Amino acid sequence: AQSVTQLGSHVSVSEGALVLLRCNYSSSVPPYLFWYVQYPNQGLQLLLKYTSAATLVKGINGFEAEFKKSETSFHLTKPSAHMSDAAEYFCAVGERGGFKTIFGAGTRLFVKA
Amino acid sequence: NAGVTQTPKFQVLKTGQSMTLQCAQDMNHNSMYWYRQDPGMGLRLIYYSASEGTTDKGEVPNGYNVSRLNKREFSLRLESAAPSQTSVYFCASSEAGTLTYGYTFGSGTRLTVV
Numbered sequence: 201a202q203s204v205t206q207l208g209s210h211v212s213v214s215e216g217a218l219v220l221l222r223c224n225y226s227s228s229v230p231p232y233l234f235w236y237v238q239y240p241n242q243g244l245q246l247l248l249k250y251t252s253a254a255t256l257v258k259g260i261n262g263f264e265a266e267f268k269k270s271e272t273s274f275h276l277t278k279p280s281a282h283m284s285d286a287a288e289y290f291c292a293v294g295e296r297g298g299f300k301t302i303f304g305a306g307t308r309l310f311v312k313a
Numbered sequence: 314n315a316g317v318t319q320t321p322k323f324q325v326l327k328t329g330q331s332m333t334l335q336c337a338q339d340m341n342h343n344s345m346y347w348y349r350q351d352p353g354m355g356l357r358l359i360y361y362s363a364s365e366g367t368t369d370k371g372e373v374p375n376g377y378n379v380s381r382l383n384k385r386e387f388s389l390r391l392e393s394a395a396p397s398q399t400s401v402y403f404c405a406s407s408e409a410g411t412l413t414y415g416y417t418f419g420s421g422t423r424l425t426v427v
Contacts, residue, residue, distance in 0.1 A: 204355075209353065234415050236415075236416075236418075241420075241421075242420055242421075243317075243403055243418035243419050243420045243421055244356075244403070244405075244416070244418045245418070246415040246416070246417075249414075249415050290355060290356070294415075299344055299361055299363045299369075299407075300358060300361065300371065301346075301358075301416065302358075303348075303355040303356040303357075304355050305353055305354060305355040306353075306355050
């Protein structure tokens with residue numbers, strides 16, 4: 201069975217500081233991995249995805265994530281936080297060849313001025 | 314290009330009432346999904362439809378039914394609403410048979426059962 205663990209339900213950073221949101225996954229087969237972002241009162245938007253090409257994946261809004269098989273991790277980073285990055289972020293693992301996606305509990309990012 | 318459209322956006326029900334949440338997508342996607350979002354629990358899959366004419370249970374199907382009306386539309390029905398079904402419901406769609414493109418989500422339905 202697949203599962204996703206996001207470390208930290210809340211993360212607070214100062215504007216301009218590094219953003220690091222942690223995600224570890226469990227999967228018996230090579231997974232598809234995703235990060236989604238949810239702004240208040242909106243649906244989720246795909247930020248980036250890993251599907252077995254490059255292990256360093258670049259997404260929208262300057263975010264990137266690195267797939268590390270040995271650590272079963274897929275942490276999300278951004279070099280310099282902006283106020284507009286304040287949102288909830290979800291890591292997700294998908295069934296390769298399947299239809300279902302399992303979501304983590306989410307990490308809410310706060311950005312301080 | 315509307316993407317995934319959900320109706321209604323908000324709903325208040327009394328315990329025992331029934332209602333149907335509607336979802337439609339205009340991207341010619343084959344697969345559609347219903348998730349519920351609760352604080353601290355992320356999104357949990359209720360039901361999904363891999364393709365037109367098929368539906369399958371997800372993690373939390375009890376108390377819900379679904380209908381894949383055609384390729385565009387996938388509805389979620391609560392036959393007898395309970396307070397435990399108070400949640401935000403999201404519909405999503407994706408390419409068939411693969412998740413390489415991820416999901417496209419609707420904007421959600423906020424349901425309160427009193």
